[in-house]
Amino acid sequence: MKTARTTVAYEIIKNAINSGEITPGAQLVEASLCEKLDMSRTPIREALNKLEAEGYVEYSAGRGFVATVYTVDKIRMIYEKIEAIEGMLAYLVAEDRDNINLSLIEEALLDMEKALQEKNWTVWSEADSRYHRVLYSFCRNEYIVKDLEFLARPSKHVRDIITTIYLDKAESTKAHRAMYEAIKRGDCACAREEAQNHFRWVREQTIACMRQFNIS
Numbered sequence: 001m002k003t004a005r006t007t008v009a010y011e012i013i014k015n016a017i018n019s020g021e022i023t024p025g026a027q028l029v030e031a032s033l034c035e036k037l038d039m040s041r042t043p044i045r046e047a048l049n050k051l052e053a054e055g056y057v058e059y060s061a062g063r064g065f066v067a068t069v070y071t072v073d074k075i076r077m078i079y080e081k082i083e084a085i086e087g088m089l090a091y092l093v094a095e096d097r098d099n100i101n102l103s104l105i106e107e108a109l110l111d112m113e114k115a116l117q118e119k120n121w122t123v124w125s126e127a128d129s130r131y132h133r134v135l136y137s138f139c140r141n142e143y144i145v146k147d148l149e150f151l152a153r154p155s156k157h158v159r160d161i162i163t164t165i166y167l168d169k170a171e172s173t174k175a176h177r178a179m180y181e182a183i184k185r186g187d188c189a190c191a192r193e194e195a196q197n198h199f200r201w202v203r204e205q206t207i208a209c210m211r212q213f214n215i216s
Contacts (some may be wrong), residue, residue: 005039005043006042006043006046006047006050007047008037008039009033009037009039009043009044009047010046010047010051012037013028013033013047013048013051013056013057014051014056017051017057018153022067023067024068024069025066025069027063027064027065027066028048028057028064028065028067029064030044030045030048030064030065048065051065052065054150055068055150055153055154056068056153068154072210072211074154075154075155075203075206075207075210076203076207078151078154078155079199079203080203081147082148082155082199082203083195083196083199083200083203084196085144085147085148086148086196086198086199087192087193087195087196087199088141088144088192089135089139089141089144089145090135090179090182090183090191090192090194090195091188091189091191091192092144092188093135093138093191094182094183094186094187094188094190094191094192096138096140097183097184097186098186100138102183102184104134105131105135105180105183106180108128108130108131109127109177109180111123111126111127111130112124112127112128112173112176113173113177115127116169116170116173121163121169124163124169124173128172128176129156131176136148136149159202159206162209162215165209166205166208166212166213167202167205167206167209171201172201172202175194175197175198175201176198179191179194179195179198182194
């Protein structure tokens with residue numbers, strides 16, 4: 001029963017953070033959560049500990065648990081790790097190209113290119129996310145996928161903000177095409193280089209946008 005209540009508390013708090021109901025930096029007071037969710041402190045504390053391990057909340061001396069604030073420095077470190085891991089993922093997918101359905105990657109890419117021409121940024125963002133989800137599904141290294149899925153939430157949180165106001169979608173789409181073509185050729189080294197170059201560019205664009213618009 002305790003495990004079930006912990007899971008319920010975890011899902012409710014996580015969904016509130018993802019939806020923006022709980023904003024970055026907001027304090028999560030255990031007593032208030034206990035009252036709101038009609039639970040004892042034990043499942044609430046267990047849920048908060050799990051959310052802390054996953055990066056949703058942080059523990060601050062004197063304030064307790066607060067919803068994580070993604071500063072420029074944190075985003076820079078997150079993207080540095082993404083850059084390294086995505087490069088290896090692209091390398092492995094290219095190496096295994098004869099055993100995967102390349103058309104699924106191309107479909108997402110074509111949708112990105114079409115959305116770019118139509119300037120439909122909602123469709124473009126969805127196709128961009130699908131492109132990477134497909135790559136994840138083809139990666140045979142479960143540790144790489146696990147790390148990228150963990151990092152996807154904070155990076156997406158910021159990327160969603162900057163996509164419509166800052167990010168050059170033409171440049172990004174071009175990079176996705178170059179990565180796909182390298183994978184299609186089975187050119188592992190080139191696929192890795194294209195992926196790393198792309199995410200280095202995304203990191204630089206993201207940080208520049210955060211600084212310009214004072215986004216945290």
